[in-house]
Amino acid sequence: MKLHQAYKPLATAAVLAVLLSGCGGGSGSGESQSSSNETLDKNVKASISMAGWSLDMTPEFKTLVDGFEKEHPNIKINIKQYSADDYDKQLTADISSGSQPDVFPIKSLQKYYVYSQSKGMADLSDIAKGYEGDKNIDVSQYKMDDGKYYALPYRADAWVLFYNKDMFKKAGVSEPDGTWTWDDYTKAAEQLKQKLPEAGYDANSVYPIYQHTWQSVVQAFAQAQSGKEPKDNFFKGDYSYLKSYYKRALKWQDEKLTIDWNTASTNKVQYQPQFGTEKAAMMPMGTWYAAVLVEQQKNGQANKFEWGLAPVPQNPEVRNKSSKPITFGDPTGLAISSKTKGDQLKAAKEFVKWCAGEGGSKALANISTTPAYFSKSVTDVFFKVDGMAKDQLSEKTWRVHDTRPENPVGAATDTIQNVLKDTHSSIMTETKKVGPALDEAASNIKDQGVLDE
Known part of the structure; x- marks a missing residue:
């Protein structure tokens, strides 16, 4: 199968050009984002949007939203449904036009670099640094060469x-x-x-x-x-x-x-x-x-x-x-729109931080979905599900592995x-x-x- 030389080298550049045409070029959000330490006032109501796909067959999005809203009753999250097959194409178009949801998944690392250069994603380094060194989660695959993070994992299938x-x-x-x-x-x-x-x-x-x-x-x-x-x-x-x-x-x-x-x-x-x-x-x-x-x-x-x-x-x-x-697996991450500001940005950051941590991970483990945070309590939830494998090797296999990226960034x-x-x-x-x-x-x-x- 001979590669058409005129086609392949343009693939990444073409997608990036479309993204940058609507967002102004450059790397990351290009703006100073509020710190994750700036918490949303519990008395302030905020409403944000989130992207998801195949909502009837993919319960993880509603599971995360329901779990977060229960703990944060003043924050409302509206899920916008995308096509599972055309998700990246549709999201690219939305970022290009500046109409991306406040929070959106990054399906795999294969497209992460392109998205990170789009100026459509907020810098999440402040949240990521809180997870660096935490033995229960690996956020390193989202770290760019400049040290910044534009997404955090909420799932980490291996x-x-x-x-x-x-x-x-x-x-x-x-x-x-x-x-x-x-x-x-x-x-x-x-x-x-x-x-x-x-x-x-x-x-x-x-x-x-x-x-x-x-x-x-x-x-x-x-x-x-x-x-x-x-x-x-x-x-x-x-x-x-x-x-x-x-x-x-x-x-x-x-x-x-x-x-x-x-x-x-x-x-x-x-x-x-x-x-x-x-x-x-x-x-x-x-x-x-x-x-x-x-x-x-x-x-x-x-x-x-x-x-x-x-x-x-x-x-x-x-x-x-x-x-x-040693095994492989790309995480599935959540990013935040660089267009999101004020209380909506604080709410979005609080949501992404929760999804990456023990709260969101327990919610996902309860529906047999492998989360990003592998604490003992999360593991217990996962293996208590009726019908799950129960032996010691299965539990250790799920919890303990050195996972290398399928798609180096x-x-x-x-x-x-x-x-x-x-x-x-x-x-x-x-x-x-x-x-x-x-x-x-x-x-x-x-x-x-x-x-x-």
Whole structure:
């Protein structure tokens, strides 16, 4: 898949130009924002707006609003619904015209740099500094090179390994114990491939693994577990660290340990029914899936079976210098409009601070949504939900991990990810060999002129 050289380098610049055309250029809000220490007078009523998407199917927004309003009865938050699929496009248009809501989510880090340069976001460094050094939350991924923050996390999903305890038991294969490497994972998959049919599972439709089609399922694990900081790989133009991860992924599909990429992509296979209807014994996926699985087991969309969480397998070729299992995941953050002033700004800051902290996190944990703040009391709330995995390894897996960004923040992020997305499909369809495909990607990215020198 040849990259069109005239197109890709303009992607980030074009979005930024649209944003800046309506906001005046420059970085951040460009104005001094009131300190988060300036609290809203409890006797003053304030009304602010907040962006959200798919409100009927995404309860987190109303959950946060309801929880905050209960504790702050003089503040009213009105949710403005956006399209889930076109959220960034619609938000870009609103920022360009200066009509963005007072508070709006930043879906992933891939667009964060562009938004941060739009002059449409308030500087939230005053709030962020209150969370720096707090062991229960990591705000560092929103810190720009100039030391400023323009968003704070309210969700912090990390990728873990979901596994079907019943399938392991019936097959007589040892469950994950929290120490697996990718080699251990492969060995367990090969054992399950042999033993699941003997345990009564259909060999033609049930697989040891489900490996979803997203590029992150290969690339982000490799980047996080390479032994280097993600930025040091991502912006340098050498993507050889991906080779061993792609060779393993191809081995899994060639040995029919998982549905092959072509079939999954062509048939638009969804990960929820693959695991939920016991078509796969293991599945790497973000912690957001726990809420889906709990709900689907209640309403009958998923089978009833015992499941658990384990840390994602680790790189067998690189010693983990972290005291925690290394995984990946972009936070989901909240930003505030630079147009918001006075009591509305103070109310918006109070809301974002609450969402990032223990109050908002308990509210989200109560609906099985992984929050940003991982205190013991938040963890207790999450695992008390009926239908949630209850074992000790699951709890530790959810709470303890070293999470590296899927999208390191920089001006080149969007461009690089678009090139690597094409590379991913060319490798997984086996239309190109791993080495040449990665070399071509590096060459194409270098031609954009966006890499660190």
